[in-house]
Amino acid sequence: MLERLQKVIAQSGITSRRKAEKLIEEGKVKVNGKVVTELGVKVSNVDKIEVNNVPIEKERFVYYLFYKPRGVISAVSDDKDRKTVTDYFGNVNERLFPVGRLDYDTSGLLLMTNDGDFMNLLIHPRYQMDKEYIVKTKGIPSKEDLVKFKKGIRSEQDILKAKQVKIMSVDKGKQTAIVKVILHQGKNRQVRRMFDAIHTPVSKLRRERFAFLTLEGLKPGEHRKLTPHEVNQLKKLAKKIVK
Template sequence: MSMLVASQAVMRLAKYLAHAGVASRRAAEEIVRAGRVTVGEEVVTDPARDVDGTIAVRVDGNDVAIAEDRVVWMVHKPRGVVSTAKDTHNRPTVVSMVDAPGQRLYPVGRLDAETTGLILLTNDGDLANRLTHPRYEVPKTYVAHLGAFVGEKALRTLREGVELDDGPTLPAEVRQIESGVLQITLREGRKRQVRRMCTAVGHPVQSLERVAFGPLRLGDLKEGRVRRLSPAEVQRLRDAAAPPARAPG
């Protein structure tokens, strides 16, 4: 039985799927192009096709609809937990840490299995896309333990940009909060970026924790614990991921 919300505004199909919690906006576009989505009885391959929720939308034959209750959870991920909804090797996942019956949650960005700290889960694909898309430059802050004092030359390289195999990094905010311990704030999110940056300047990471995501800080949330964000906190996230203002004229 289809679960439609008749009063929805018209929106593009990929955005609809993202709001419904199927995938991020970019991943939803690929799902549509792959011919996996039907609107009514029609297979639709154009992610820009307008829908309004009055005609059944299905992915792989399963009804999807925008959840009336969009939620965001903060998770303090322990080491060894993977940042996916499912894992083929049966490792624990961040999604399994949240008891939210009926809510299809997925991670906002990723932390590698050995990295601990703040990760968000949501059923709001549009918000997830904005929080992780490089265009919006939402900052993420890490504390990296390197085991040895980091000299000024290496710090300057980290701040100005490190040449990696996939191109130079953007400028980062870096300070040594104690000998061999760096606080690093990035506005991009490449795979294992902090670890790769530190290795590139001769200081491999011994342990790594994400302590902030946009305006949110891990605070006193204990490792392995989760909490649902308040409406005010979610709005602060939306504000942080708002589109860049256009120049006048």
């Protein structure tokens, strides 16, 4: 399979794609011994690529399912020196990035990978991947309020919708409820914003499922590799949905 030269350089981990494009234009990249200065060039796995006369090593793709704890940033670094999801992967040599994000106070299932195409396939709204959340609320939402979730709730400049919503249990004494919400969208802080809109704040929030993947067998802070079958199933599911 052929891929753009700048993408292959970026995937090797030595620089970003934008900087790779600059290196190509400056004549600092060779393919099979010949200098390449055009950005449209595509290469295969057998092509020998050099940057500043140093051969690059192509980074293998890896895929992980991570149980993100509360109080952790879904990013590779943080300017406030808070703990990030990559801090839990010190034994992994490849650069990892979170697929989408869970906010600081939200726990649950988060995928981690270095495969940019795979990442985009899963987070793009057109692919409509199920994301299931379990929500503990301060207050008990009415059925009428939850109907609004499926119709769409305006929040700031967004229309936020749920694919499914169901009250799992209520505690009338404590005035709390457990609610299951399934989303296809992935707007910033979407679940919390939807419940804020019906004046029923979220006290705890956990993502339980992404497509067919669950947290089974994992504790907060733990991770496991996705099997090749799981990776292929996710790709097939996304492509099937978009058709």
